[in-house]
Structure formats: structure tokens, C-alpha cells
Amino acid sequence: CSDYLEVPNKGNLTNDSFWQTEQHVQQGLTAAYSALASWDGSKWTFFEEVFLGMVIRTDEISNNQSSGYAGKLASFTNTADESTASNNWLTRYAGIARANQVIQNTPNVPGLSDELKQAYIGEAKFLRALNYFYLVCSFEKIPKVTVFETDVDKLIPSQAAVGEIWALIESDLKEAETTVPQSHADVWTGRATRWSAKALLGKAYLFQEKWSEAVSKFKEVVEQGPYSLLPNYADNFNGVGENGVESVFEIQFSGDRNGGVDKRQPINWEITPAALDGWELFSASDWILEEMKTDLTTSDEYSDRVYESLFFDDPNSTIRRPTETDAIPYADVKGSLTFPQYFKKYNAWTDKQGDYVGTNVSLIRYADVLLMYAEALNENNNTADAIDAINTVRVRAHAEPLDNTFTKDALREQIRHHERPCELSMEYGIRWMDLYRWSKGSVAKESIKTTLSDHGKAFADNFVEGKHEISPIPASEISLNKNLVQNDKW
């Protein structure tokens, strides 16, 4: 009788039969990386929820009011009921849960050296720190989950203090920067290295206004790290330079579609003008165009970052159709465009299968490290070195170097509202995170509302200070976890 009821599960390994080999650890780690491209593995969740949710509120972006995507968020009338916040939350915690599985199971894997175990655990901790970084900057008061809990009755943590999260981020990264390898074998390129950990640690210091720690960490990366700037600014966004010398950490996408897996991203369609078959979920704001237009070469022409970031009314400005490779001049489509200017980062590609593309999306690149280094130096009263770092970035894009007449305050303004947006426009939440930290910091605190108003952001009037800097804890989350307290004013 009892035999009759013994039916093996032929479709799955279980937690007891897994975590036995190094390959299992690599697979566990791979899954932790995979969460970077969204919790459910969907390219739509990645772009239309997580990515869009991070960029749509900034002064760089002009929301397409005809598109339903993130419209409430863009007009600062969003509520805790909406999905951009919950998809962000789910995506980060999926990454954390998978990293935690690696962290707690690797020590018991037989036949693996301690050094290797430490390296894998360190890498998982890098991923955990990265996810907490985005979480704490998005929601502030969040649960600190460091163990993959398998008891269904223990899944309702309380929120930790913001400082506790930053401490976890720092300690995870400090471990990763010593245990993770300097580089990986070619087939594993794209995984975090100890240099990725150091750069993120520097960024974590910067966000906490720990200027001297930030300076020394960035200095380490700049002076000892393997990075340099790609000669061609555009190669950061078209796949040519992916995982290259400028790449500190990227989300990996691929056109490979073996096994029914889709790890492509759709940015080529999402941002391209409708007149060129794209979906134009948003366009570039007038402010970013005007600011970019001051980014000039020594011969007073627009720098590479202007031409490679924006598609705008200029004889030299071109863009592509999402599936084609011909460069189309602005003048050819000017009459049928819905908006005056668009972003063109990620519009060109070198790895495409079907309609969507395998171009990696950069989270931290070396130019960002140099600009963060410059900002930390300047705040640490070393304005001269800061200008040098900035000029390294400018020169690559053929922008005229800054002269050394800048005061600390003037350079701060230059970094905040020219160098960072011109170099890093539309990139993975960088601008919003910057606006967030400057609004929260103690040094030269800037209201996001004021910045948005000054920069002509539509619906800046709806922005409520002390509320819209962060996201509401998703209502779906509060309903499932009574220990959570909603953020103020939400």
C-alpha cells in the first residue's frame, strides 16, 4: 500500500539534491545575476517597469503623455497601488533571495576549496549589495533580509533603519572587494570583479557623503584598476564596447535564444520615434537638449555626447529604425515627428535576433567612476584634481576641457547639472539617484522639486516635497506583511 503512494518527482531537483557541486553554485549565482534583468525574466518588466520607473521622473525626460506607461509616475500622481514600485521591489528582492541562497549553501558544498567558496560568496554579496543600494535609494525603509528563509511562517520581516542597510551594503562590498577575483575567464565575462565591488563601494560612500572614503576608494579604482575610457563614446551603447575597458558593471543581454529563453531587451523600439516605427514611450526634454548644446568642442561644434545621446534638429543628427542599420538624418523625418528631440542611446545595436537586441545595459561605467571621483574630490576640497578627472571624460567625447577657474561651488553645479547629465543621460536610473541624494544630503541640499521646476519638467507642480523623492512601499506588499509601515505622506 505505501509503495503505491511513492511517486518520484521526475521534473525537478529539490533543495536536498541540489547544492552538491561547483556547477550548482555557478548555476545558483547565474540565477542571482538573472534577477538584474527583472524578477520574472521578462524584458517588458525590465524596461517598461523597472527601467522606466527609474528614468521617467527626471528632468532629462519628457514623458509621452499619449503612452500609458508610467504616466501617473511621470506626473507625480502615482499611488502605492501601481506596478512600477512593486516591480522594482520584486526585482531587487528576487536578486537578494537568490544571492542569499548562494551565500548560505556554498559553505556546505563538498569538494570546493575555501578560496573558491569565498570568491563565490563574495560575488553573491556584491549582487546583494547592489540590490540593496537600489532598494534603499528607492524606498528608504526596507526589510533587511540576509537569509533565504524556508519557513513559510517567517516571511514577514520589519523594516530596518536606513543606516543598517547602508552598513550591510558596505560590509558586503568590503568582503567582495577582497574575495572576488580581479577578472574572470572569457566565458564568464560579465560577472562582477573585485573592481566592480570597489567602484560600487565608492558610490555607496558618495551617497552617504563619506567624501574621503569615497575619494580613496575611487582613487584605487582609477589608479590601480583595469579600466580606461573607450575611444568612441557611442560604443558604450551599441554593443561594440560591451564588457570592454570602460565596463565596470553591466546587465548582460543576449540575442541567443536557445532553449526558449529570451534574454533580449527592447530599448531600440521603446525610445525610437513613432515616425521610424518606434514606440516613443518618452522623449528627451528641452532642458537636456539646451544643456547638451553647451557641450562644445574646441571648434564650437557639438561634442560626441550630444550627437550620440540625442536625436535633434541638427544637420548632423541621425538615428536608426529599430531593425535597420541605415543612419537616418533628422531632416528626413522632421515633419512627421511627434516630439522635437529623442534619446538615441541603445538605438543602434550589434547583436540582434528577431526584433529585440542583446546589447548590455550599463549600470556603472568608468566615465561615471571618474565623475563620481571628481565630485568626491571637489567636496573634499580638491577642486583641481576634480577638474582633471572631469576633463578626462570630456576629452574622450571631444568636448573642450574645463579651465581651472572653477570654484568648488561652481564645479559642484557643473558636475551636478552639466557633466553628469550630459555624460550619463538616460542611463539606468543614474540621474534620479543623483537628484535623490542631493535632495537628501547635507551638502548643498537641493530640492528635487526646485530642480525639476527650474528645468521645465511638466507636472513639477504636483511634486510634494518629503514624498515624491522616494517610492511608496507597494500596497500589495503591505497587505501581505503587516509589519511594514508605509513611507511618510504616501
Next chain:
Amino acid sequence: QSRTVTGTVSDATSGEAMPGVNLVIKGTTNGTTTDANGAFAIVLKEEDNALVVSFIGYKTQEVAVLPAQTTLVVKLESDVTALQEVVVVGFGTQQKSHLTGAVASTNMDNFMKVPTGDALNALQGQVAGVSVSNATGAPGAAPVVQIRGLGTINGSSPLYVIDGIPSEPSYLNPAEIESISVLKDASAATIYGARGSNGVILITTKRGKSGKPQITINSFVGANDVNLNGVSAVSKAQKNAIMQNAYNNAGLTPPTWTMDNSKFADTRWADAYFKTGLEQKHDLSIAGGTDDVTYSFAGGYYSNNGTVVNTGLNRYNSRLNLEFKNLLHDHLKFNLGVSFVRKDLKNYSEALGQGNADFSPIMSLYTALPHKEIYDATSPNGYAGQDPLLGVVGAGNPIGSQMLQNNTNQDDYLQLNWGADLKVLSWLTYQFKLGVNSENTYNDTFLPAYNFGPGATVETPRTWQERARINSSIFNNLLNIKKEFNDHSIAVLLGQSSERYVMRSVGGSNLELPSSLVPALDAGIGTRNAYGGIVENRLLSFFGRATYSFANKYFIEGSVRKDGSTRFGPENRWGTFYAVSGGWAIHRESFFNIDFISELKPRFSYGVVGNQSIGDYKYQSLITLGSGDPDFPSAVNYPFGLSKPQTVATGASALGIGTPDIKWEQTTTSNIGLDLGLLENKLSFTIDYFQSKTEGMLVERRPPGSAGIQKAPTTNAGNLENKGLEVTATYRNEAGDFQYNISANVGTSKNKITKLGYEGQEFIDGYVEFNNYATTRTAVGTQVGEFYMKEVAGIFQTQQEVDAYKGKDGELLQPNAAPGDFKFVDINNDGVIDDKDKRSFGSGLPKASFGLTFNASWKNFDFTVMFNGTAGNKMYNAFKMEMYRLNASPDLLNSWTPTNASSDVPRLNYTDPNSNYTTASNYFLENASYVRLRNLQIGYTLPAPLAENIGLTRLRVFAGGYNLFTITNYMGFDPGLSNTGKFSRGVDKGFYPISRSFVAGITIGL
């Protein structure tokens, strides 16, 4: 002097000849029975002047015989309330008068008159306490069936048992059905133990009777038109006017495409999407046999080509039942049943269910811009793509997407059962039954390349093909003991059953075909993908039942079942279920002498049944490896490396957590019933009141996102109480040639959650836009999926009103509001309008559902009218909310303006800063009670002599209408539709409404 009288006996309703009818000469014990053709011959003495004609289930008739009369035609009327009526119960039958539990048998005459191909659909409104509602009106869509409302939040679907074998009812041809019993309470359902808690529906198919072959042909043809309840889409000019006002009011410049009514097309998408559908059903049955062998064959064809273009259902049924009797000197009977069904279903996928389900495809007809063309002769596929002048809003072509897709299902269902009855002793029978169901499903999806803009793009021609083979088998051994002595009657059933279910699936896809002309997988030039799975479960059971009655007045019954299931871990595998019940036929007591009460039988039952409707392996902690989880094929893999494209590495992670301690869910039900017959049972009532408590409900407990898992663990996480009342009343009478009967039934139910998940946990659901704006809540103290939302207290008429609307600290409650916006109630009175300002507004589950059937016949005409409906249920008109949100409803032409201040439609504003249209509020919640004329039918039966003249035994023609009208205040398509989601019932996303149809048919007996 004696004389011989010859004649025939036939069924008064069907006209079919009745073999085996008893005829007794009045005042004597002499008699005879009719032969296989319903004919008899009897010798009467001179003084004999009448015959008493009787047959089980029919009214006994006394027929006068005149002295010179030598021929006689007798028509017997069926007597469904007859006390000797036999009812099918679990693993056997029982006299209706002996029932102690809540068992309802369906009036098959009424059932058979419903012109539908779906057996469950025909059950709608027929049985008290059985609610059948269409999830969608799409052909072939399975209705949602609930017995006694919601007794659990975990799968409320009853167990279907066809000829003793748990089976899938959607394949069944209603024409094959002989009887349907519904086991509603624990005492009736305990014999199905672990699967009985949602009730059991027992279906038996027709058997032959000895006699010459009876051939019957039944056909009907219907014309179906979708009933949109007057909901219309905007025209181009209307859309332009709305958009201009909405933009201008928001201080924005209206898009250029709204500025000139003379430009662009003016398409009515719905006109091209809906069509008159043709529904037809043709059945042939041949039945008959000898004393030793009987046979019944039924063959059927059913087709419904749908009211949406490029959809449709075809179904082919055949069933053969054979019975071999009198084997081994009358000790052994052997029966065999075999049924084969093929079902072809094409092209309609509805967004049902819970969570972030999308809108119905019909929504896209209403939201697609009228400015767009449908067709474009220059496009490779003939349909217009995105118009760049319309930008992102010009995306989509609902007609093109519907016409170009080719998504077909071909499902074959083979059912085989063998049974044998061995009479060991006069009081002891051994029965065995072997049942095998083999279901082979095949889904073939082919999409040509098309580009209708964002969200409506197919990059390359592609195909997916999936096959599954589901084998389930059951093996039963039963011992039946029946003993009667003096006034005592004892019956004991002992049984053992083993069941096994194995599903193996295999599928392949190729996302790049070289051409739309070669849809074969082999032709693909893209990556070849293959996938598939194996799932297996088993159930091992032992059960018993004992019934005892004394003097046909006192009845008691007890039953018990022990089930072992592979769905639970080794420690929690076995569950035991039991029930006791009793009844008292007071009307049979000698002291009972109230003349007009012909039956008075109170009943009582109490028992425990189980539920194991969860997936398999839920108790194990599973690791998802690679694309192994069909819900998340791309969630754990990730590319690395320098190659281009980068190679995607296989990932693995626990996407859920196992719950090793899970066990059966248990429902304890008490039932008090009363069978009441008045005026010689012309008027009869069956009344049942029940109360049930379900403990340890198996709930997919959604984990907080912070747990980082994607798959909800299944736990025994909740308790629920349910109670309700069911009343069935039947009245039958006749006045000369006019005979009529009315049967009405009503069932009420109300559930309440008494425990759920963690303390304080709530399940919110009923999202009305992708993952946004929940409308329902399930928590301790609520009903399952109760509507929970903000409350609108009218529209602000002036800025002063907005400015005066302050919280207790003097803060403006709605700073973004302007005149014309909704005023939301600060429900918790904390000075802010936020997510906490929500309250309950009732449920999508009806408080009561009812059915009423009136049958009448006059001479050769018959007439049937049937109503059904629900009361006390709400629907969230999410369709309307979405239409408002997208500025796509003609209602918005009447929106609030200072000069149209009486309007209840809020002001137009493109950015909707007050979130009138993106806040789940009671404004969009409507009363969805309804009464529907479900069936109206007039028939004419040719008088028997005339039929015989043309070589027929029977000819009936009928015509009628189905779903002719609905009385309701609900403003959406159809108040009778229900979402299939447990927690989102009543959330209407614009589902395919049911059709109104005109039907004509014929019955021919040969």
C-alpha cells in the same frame, strides 16, 4: 365470456414505447407486462372493466375498458416526485424516499430542453444550490460551477463522476446523459472523501432497454448574436472632441491627429469583429436489446462557429454502452462503456483569472482608435499597421491580430469502463469497476509576421506545438450487502479504490519560419526548442457505508472513507472522512393524519469531507533549473562571455519554498433538510439549510516580495465558514388537455473568512489594469474576494468645495482636485486620503441564485419557459473604468463642466490629477443582480397515428430562443459572467458576452 384486449403503452411526454409496464386487471391479481415494443395482450373476463397500469417513476393509471373494446392505447405520465423514484448516489442508487442527505436529482426533461452543447451550461438554474455561470461567452469555454457557493478559497469546483469514473465534464454530450445527481452535503459526499468538499456531480449515461431498436434523431440549429448590452465605442469625431477637451483642461496641446475630423478613417472595430454565429447540434441514438444483452449507442456532432471572427468549436461524440445480463445462471452481469470525443477549438483566448490578468481582447475593439484603418492593401498581410501620424496610440489592429493568428486545439478523449456485478449470495454482491480515461491534447499555434506597433508585433513567422497525454485510471472493488427482514432493511457497502493520474507533455517551438506558407516545426530556421514535463499522482482509498431503515419510516446512514494521496508528504498522506445522517418519514406514522400533507420527512446530516485540489509536489522544496518552469522560462538563466551573441548560461534557484507539513483541508458540514409534499405531491418542496466550517484551507499563500520568491507556497492557511438555504418547489397540475408544471429553485450562501495566513494578512486582488489598482480584499472577517475600495461622495461643484474639504488638522484632503473631480471619503478620518481609506462594498458572489421553469402542454403542443438569475451580487465594471481612463467612452461627452454640473461623469482632464479614473472606487461598482429569460421553447408533436403513417414513432418540432433578454441594472456587457479567479469574481474586464440565439429543432423517432 372472455375477450382479448391488445394495445400499447407509451411515455406521454416522449411518445416512446415502454417495455416492462405492469398491467393488472382491477380488483384482481391477474396481469401482464408489456413486451419490448411496449405492446401487450390480456384476456379479460366479462365483469372486468378496468386495468391498473403502473411503472416505476410514472403515475399509476386506471384505464376503463368498455365491454366491446379490444384495443387500448395507454400513455403514462412520468412522476418525478414519485416516492419510489430512484436516485443515483455515490457507488450506488437509493430510493429517493430513503434519502437522508442533501442529494438533488436533475429534472432531465427540463435539462434536455436547453439547446446547448455543454452539459454544465444546461445545468444552469436547474438545481437549488448549484450555481453555473459562464466565465466568458466564448465557444467551448468551461463554465464556473459552484455547489453551495464558496466553501473554500482553494478550488471550488465540484468533483465530476461519469458512470463511476472521475472525469472531465467538458467533453460530455448532454444527449448522452440519463441522469444527473448532485451530492451537496457531507453525508452524500463523504464516500468521495478527499475530493468531496465542493460537492460531487454524478452523471450516468444512457443504457439500452430490452426491445427492438429505438432510433432517435435530435437536431437543432441556432443563430447567435452577441449581446453587448448597448455598450458602444466612440466615433472619430467623438474621440477628437473628448481628447481636445481632456488636453485643453490639462493645459496641454491636443495631439494634431485630434484636430481635424475630416482626416483619418472612422472605423467601427466591433462591427468587423463580431458576426452572427451558427450553432448546430445533431444527435443520433440507437438503443435496444434482448433480455440478455442491451445496447445504447449515441453519436453526436456539435458545432458553434462563434460570434467572433476566426473562432469556433466543433465536437464529435460517440458512446456505446453494452450490458450483458444473466451470465453464470443469472449470477453475473457485465457492462462495458466506451466513449470517444474529439474537440476542435479555434482561436479565442480570454484574460480570465486573478492577479494581473489583462483585459479581454474585446477591450481592444473599444480602445483602438477609430482613426485607424482596418485594411491596407499594400501591407503584406492585408491589414493596416501602425499609422506614424497617430504615434504610439495608433498601435494595434485587433481585427488583423484576430484574423492572422491560428491557434487551434484538438483534444481527443477516450473513456473506457468495464464493470461486473457478481451475485455471490442473494444478499451479497461483488462489483468491480475499471475505468480508463485517456486525454490527448494538441495545441498548435502559428503566427505569421506582422507589425501593428507596440505590443502588437510578431517579429518572424513562428509556431508552437504542444501535446499532452493524460492517462488516468481507476480500479474499484465493492461489496454490497442487502438484507431485509420484517420491517428492517440494511444495506452495507464496503469498497476499495485506487486511482492514478499521469500527465506527460511535449512541445516544440520555432520562432523563425522562413515563410508564412510553411508552418511546420521542421521548416523552422530559428533555434529548435523542445520542452515537456511529467506529472504523476495517485490516490488509494478505502470506504464504507451502512444504511438502516425501519418500516420505511426511520432512516439512518453512516459512511466513512480513508484516502491516501501523493500530494502530501509521507507523514500527512492519509486522511479519514466520515458522516452520519438520519431521516424520519413522519407522514407514514399512523398518528399522522393531515390529509393535504402527503409527504413530511425531516432530515439531518453531519460529516467531514476533504479537499486536496492543489498541484503535485507542493510539499517539496523544488529548485528551478534553467527554463524548467513554464511560468518563468527566462527567470534564472543569464548570458555571460565575450561571444556575440553571448551564450546564455543555465541558472538554478529555489523560486518557491516547500511546505512539508501541508495536509488535507477539511470541511465539516451540518445539514438540516425537509421533504414536504402537499396535495398528493402535486406541490412538493425540498428545503435544506446548511452550515459548514472549512479548516486548514489549502491556500497558495502569496509571499511578501521581500521573500524574493516567485511561486506562492501552498499552506493550510485559512479557515472559512459558509452557510445557506436551498429551496426547491414543484407544482404540477392538469385541467383536461392542459397540463403544466412549475419548478422553482433558489439557493443562498454566504461565506466568511475566519483565519487567513499570518495574523493580519490580507490577500488583495482583482487588479483592473496590468498589476495596478486592486479591487478586492480577502481577510479575516470578510467574504472571499470582497470588493474593497475607496468611496466617492459625489463631484466637487466649486473650488470652494474643494478648498473646504479639509482633514482634522486643516490640511486639504484633495490638493490636486478641481471642480468636476470626485470627492473621496476620508474613511479612516486621519486627515489624508490614502490607501487606508478603503472599505468593503459587498461581493461578486451572489447572495442568492435562482431558476424557474414552467412547462405546459396542450394537446400536441408543449411550451417551456425558463428563467434564471442571481441577486445581491456586485460587479466591478473595470471595462468602463479603463474606457474612461483611456478617454474612449462616449459617456465622456457628457462629462462634468460648469455648465453641465448635474453630470455624474467627472470632468475631462488628460492627466487626471485627482485620479478619478485610476482609483478603484465604488463609482465603478455596480449591482449585477439579474433575471434572464434563459430558454423559451414551443414544440409540436405530431399525433402518433399521423407519425406512424409516415413511418415514424415520433416527430416533434420546436422553435425558441435562448438568452432572449436580461433584466438588470448592470451597465457592462453581461451580469451573468464571472471571472474565474477565486479572489476576483465579479471583476469585469470586458469578457466575451454570451449570445442571444434563436433556435429551431426536430426530434424524430424511428
